[in-house]
Amino acid sequence: MNSYMSSSNLKSSAREQLLGHYGSVIGGIFLIFLIKLSLFLLALSMVNLESIAGTLLYYTVSILISVISGILSAGFCFMFLKLTCNQPVLASDVFYAFQNNSGKAALLALFFTLMSDLISLPFTIISDFFMNHQDPIWLLISCLCLVLCGAATILFYLIFSQVYYLMLDFPEYSVKQLLQSSTQIMKGNKGRLFYLCVSFIPLFLLSILSLGIALLWVLPYVRCALTNFYLDTMRNRS
Numbered sequence: 001m002n003s004y005m006s007s008s009n010l011k012s013s014a015r016e017q018l019l020g021h022y023g024s025v026i027g028g029i030f031l032i033f034l035i036k037l038s039l040f041l042l043a044l045s046m047v048n049l050e051s052i053a054g055t056l057l058y059y060t061v062s063i064l065i066s067v068i069s070g071i072l073s074a075g076f077c078f079m080f081l082k083l084t085c086n087q088p089v090l091a092s093d094v095f096y097a098f099q100n101n102s103g104k105a106a107l108l109a110l111f112f113t114l115m116s117d118l119i120s121l122p123f124t125i126i127s128d129f130f131m132n133h134q135d136p137i138w139l140l141i142s143c144l145c146l147v148l149c150g151a152a153t154i155l156f157y158l159i160f161s162q163v164y165y166l167m168l169d170f171p172e173y174s175v176k177q178l179l180q181s182s183t184q185i186m187k188g189n190k191g192r193l194f195y196l197c198v199s200f201i202p203l204f205l206l207s208i209l210s211l212g213i214a215l216l217w218v219l220p221y222v223r224c225a226l227t228n229f230y231l232d233t234m235r236n237r238s
Helices: 005-017 020-045 052-084 092-100 102-133 136-159 165-170 175-185 192-197 201-209 217-236
Strands: none
Touching: 005 052, 005 217, 020 052, 020 192, 052 092, 052 165, 052 217, 092 102, 092 136, 092 165, 092 201, 102 136, 102 175, 136 175, 136 192, 165 175, 165 201, 175 217, 201 217
């Protein structure tokens, strides 16, 4: 009989685990933010969006940035696995995946990027059609398509939400095995994870009032709770 931790218990554990470690994890968030911002500004300065070639180059660079962001995300997960397992953490832990399984992390990030674009493609096409024709019917279809694509995106990320954690725990797994393993462990657990994620919405809304400053504390809290979710789910599979 599985005995999963409740969302409140996962969040309570996260608050306790973060005590005394906010400096390191906030430092890691700053490093990721600065790298992403620098890459984005560099991409904008390199391309001319008024030309087709410039637009293609921009999207190519955007995919490259997404891949780098994915590798950093794997490092961010590594930091919180250490934290939840009572190991000392450093801001530099976010670079872990660049030295360990960087190719696998890059392929996973590329998979997420391409699949996200593919899922949102119907909405992009229909919304462009509406902008060109200004037909109210197409506006309604666009709204419906937005809802469906949004639901598909959420389901997609719930199914494959554990791949970076699995990559860190099972470095010998191939990309295909990691995707299959995430699919398997999320069977019957997607609702739990969705509820946990939704429970953080009020905190994100309050963070807007602080001009985003509160996110420096909210993001580690969320990630730590999500890491506890992964560990709790794996414990109940053994």
